[in-house]
Amino acid sequence: MVRRSGTDLAAAVAPPPPDAAPPPTARRTRIKNAREDRIFYALDYALLTFAFVIVIYPLIYIISSSFSDAQEVLTGRVWLLPIKPNLDGYEAVFKYRDVWLGYGNSIFYTVFGTLYNVAMTMVVAYPLARKDFIGRSPIMFLFTFTMFFHGGLIPTYLLIKSLGMIDTRAVLIIPWAIGVWNVIITRTYLQSTIPGELYEAARVDGASNTRMFWHIVLPLSGPIIAVITLFYAVNHWNTYFNALIYIRNDNLRPLQLILREILIQNSMNILDDMMADMSAEQLEQMTRREFLVALLQYSLIVVATVPVLVMYPFVQKHFVKGVMIGSIKG
Amino acid sequence: MGQRRTETSSTLPATTTPRRVQWSKVVVNWELYLFVLVPLIWLLLFMYVPMVGNVIAFKKFVPIKGMLGSDWVGFDHFVRFMNSFNFKNVMWNTFYINAYQLVAGFPVPIVLALALHYCPALGYKKTVQMVTYAPHFISTVVMVGIILKVLQVRIGLVSVALAKLGIPEPPFLGSPDWFAHVYVWTGIWQNMGWGTIIFLAALAGVDIELHEAARVDGATIWQRVWHIDLPGIMPTVIILLILQSGQMLNVGFEKIFLMQNPLNIRGSEVVETYVYKIGLASATPNFSYAAAINLFRNVIAFFLLVGVNRFSRRVSETSLW
Numbered sequence: 001m002v003r004r005s006g007t008d009l010a011a012a013v014a015p016p017p018p019d020a021a022p023p024p025t026a027r028r029t030r031i032k033n034a035r036e037d038r039i040f041y042a043l044d045y046a047l048l049t050f051a052f053v054i055v056i057y058p059l060i061y062i063i064s065s066s067f068s069d070a071q072e073v074l075t076g077r078v079w080l081l082p083i084k085p086n087l088d089g090y091e092a093v094f095k096y097r098d099v100w101l102g103y104g105n106s107i108f109y110t111v112f113g114t115l116y117n118v119a120m121t122m123v124v125a126y127p128l129a130r131k132d133f134i135g136r137s138p139i140m141f142l143f144t145f146t147m148f149f150h151g152g153l154i155p156t157y158l159l160i161k162s163l164g165m166i167d168t169r170a171v172l173i174i175p176w177a178i179g180v181w182n183v184i185i186t187r188t189y190l191q192s193t194i195p196g197e198l199y200e201a202a203r204v205d206g207a208s209n210t211r212m213f214w215h216i217v218l219p220l221s222g223p224i225i226a227v228i229t230l231f232y233a234v235n236h237w238n239t240y241f242n243a244l245i246y247i248r249n250d251n252l253r254p255l256q257l258i259l260r261e262i263l264i265q266n267s268m269n270i271l272d273d274m275m276a277d278m279s280a281e282q283l284e285q286m287t288r289r290e291f292l293v294a295l296l297q298y299s300l301i302v303v304a305t306v307p308v309l310v311m312y313p314f315v316q317k318h319f320v321k322g323v324m325i326g327s328i329k330g
Numbered sequence: 331m332g333q334r335r336t337e338t339s340s341t342l343p344a345t346t347t348p349r350r351v352q353w354s355k356v357v358v359n360w361e362l363y364l365f366v367l368v369p370l371i372w373l374l375l376f377m378y379v380p381m382v383g384n385v386i387a388f389k390k391f392v393p394i395k396g397m398l399g400s401d402w403v404g405f406d407h408f409v410r411f412m413n414s415f416n417f418k419n420v421m422w423n424t425f426y427i428n429a430y431q432l433v434a435g436f437p438v439p440i441v442l443a444l445a446l447h448y449c450p451a452l453g454y455k456k457t458v459q460m461v462t463y464a465p466h467f468i469s470t471v472v473m474v475g476i477i478l479k480v481l482q483v484r485i486g487l488v489s490v491a492l493a494k495l496g497i498p499e500p501p502f503l504g505s506p507d508w509f510a511h512v513y514v515w516t517g518i519w520q521n522m523g524w525g526t527i528i529f530l531a532a533l534a535g536v537d538i539e540l541h542e543a544a545r546v547d548g549a550t551i552w553q554r555v556w557h558i559d560l561p562g563i564m565p566t567v568i569i570l571l572i573l574q575s576g577q578m579l580n581v582g583f584e585k586i587f588l589m590q591n592p593l594n595i596r597g598s599e600v601v602e603t604y605v606y607k608i609g610l611a612s613a614t615p616n617f618s619y620a621a622a623i624n625l626f627r628n629v630i631a632f633f634l635l636v637g638v639n640r641f642s643r644r645v646s647e648t649s650l651w
Binding site for chain 2: 029030033036037040041044045047048051052054055056058059061062065073074075076079120123124126127128130132133134135139142143146148149150151152153154155156157158159175177178208209210213234237238239240241245256259260263264297298300301304305308309312313316319320323324
């Protein structure tokens with residue numbers, strides 16, 4: 001069975017005959033090991049299941065509550081599936097003008113902001129990825145330095161105020177042109193996908209650097225453009241703080257600011273409107289309104305998160321890729 | 331994509347690269363400087379001008395007089411902050427919430443990544459990944475909205491569950507002592523899945539031959555995790571630790587601000603929320619004082635990063651720069 005060749009080495013490397021029983025001690029360790037490995041896998045599954053349940057349960061609870069009867073929610077009877085399913089909360093959301101105003105504004109900020117972000121990032125990442133670009137290190141340093149030290153809230157506010165950008169749509173777009181992290185991953189990606197010889201070859205063929213950008217870099221950048229587009233878009237959609245500082249005009253508020261008013265501050269315009277002309281006999285009516293507000297909050301959480309979560313399964317791999325590229329060289 | 335073929339197919343071997351002085355390269359690549367021009371102007375205007383704008387921390391800034399015209403006051407604002415009633419509280423909260431987050435939050439994604447990495451059922455692994463990544467994309471406002479709902483006094487999901495178990499309900503959002511717990515653990519809930527990605531990448535890069543050899547030598551999975559995987563991902567771990575210490579004192583201001591209420595304010599006021607209140611939200615904004623407080627924190631955080639980086643370079647030979 002075992003072919004004996006001349007050297008000891010070959011004998012050592014050759015597999016032992018399958019029918020030969022292992023020495024008793026080795027066998028005992030193997031059994032012990034098998035048991036320990038089984039414990040490992042059992043714990044592994046337990047841990048994953050725990051993580052899975054603990055993450056998905058609150059999400060299911062929110063969704064179920066949004067479809068349930070308000071009274072059932074507020075008395076704590078909803079715990080997994082909707083009780084007395086209805087669409088009252090969603091109806092209230094759809095009638096709430098501010099929500100749609102915010103939706104429209106957020107779409108505006110996200111679309112134009114992201115276009116501007118991606119354009120600026122590509123335009124700066126391309127030269128920084130070129131090894132023959134003199135000055136790339138100092139420029140890169142200028143960018144990375146801002147990751148670790150930044151001007152701060154007050155000086156930035158004063159600058160933007162002196163530029164006269166307060167209460168304009170531009171204030172949520174222009175000052176936030178580039179995320180340094182995205183420049184880093186784009187540059188890393190370009191460096192690893194487009195070899196320097198390709199630029200050289202194009203130059204020999206008489207292509208200008210601009211032409212190379214349009215005809216080499218952009219066509220090869222599809223995946224990284226997808227990644228940074230998603231990063232920027234999610235960021236635009238989800239952020240509220242800049243709007244809180246720089247936007248006073250109610251008509252320019254993004255969705256997140258309106259969500260803050262409804263979910264966190266509980267200051268509901270519709271409620272005020274309704275309570276203004278309320279008589280004593282309408283007291284019961286008001287309690288119902290309050291229930292409705294609570295229900296609206298659940299529905300609103302769902303409505304506001306849907307755009308991001310709906311596209312998420314389709315683009316998940318792009319996000320993951322983005323993080324991976326970033327990890328190549330931190 | 332189609333254009334790429336036509337571009338590259340007609341190339342000649344580029345052997346005749348002219349080697350001259352560097353200035354010729356600058357001239358040849360003049361367009362590249364135009365490319366970076368606009369982003370560079372943006373960078374200087376919106377990132378570096380505010381950095382210089384921090385001089386108002388050393389001035390008594392009066393809007394009418396402007397940044398240059400206002401009078402110098404030296405370190406008065408810093409001294410005032412250090413002597414102020416809020417100094418200890420604000421600095422402690424900032425430090426405590428960060429340290430708590432680092433200690434409690436850092437190991438969780440590593441453990442989860444190991445569990446995912448060793449999960450033999452591929453479909454299950456994918457499902458768990460999909461679900462645990464998702465909360466990362468919930469906005470801060472909605473996240474805090476969910477927290478307020480789930481932890482709502484008496485009628486929230488957690489409160490009802492605790493009542494059923496007969497456990498008295500702690501004041502999750504209504505006490506300074508509970509604030510950090512709620513902040514940190516909800517943060518872990520939201521980001522533990524997303525945090526695994528980078529460790530999964532690192533685990534995939536661990537040399538498979540080491541595992542083969544260990545298996546032949548009769549090592550258990552536990553031993554392989556401990557002696558092969560963990561040392562293998564250590565460089566990634568250290569880099570991330572350094573980066574996170576660089577973010578030290580730079581707490582998730584957006585979330586904290588939304589979770590604050592008068593009942594928990596002594597446990598939730600951090601440097602940035604304090605700066606916002608003094609500098610922007612106040613009826614009589616004190617720009618200089620607020621800028622000084624922020625600068626104070628930024629400088630500490632920066633030197634902390636430099637220090638941790640240097641320490642790490644000496645101890646583990648891994649560092650950011």
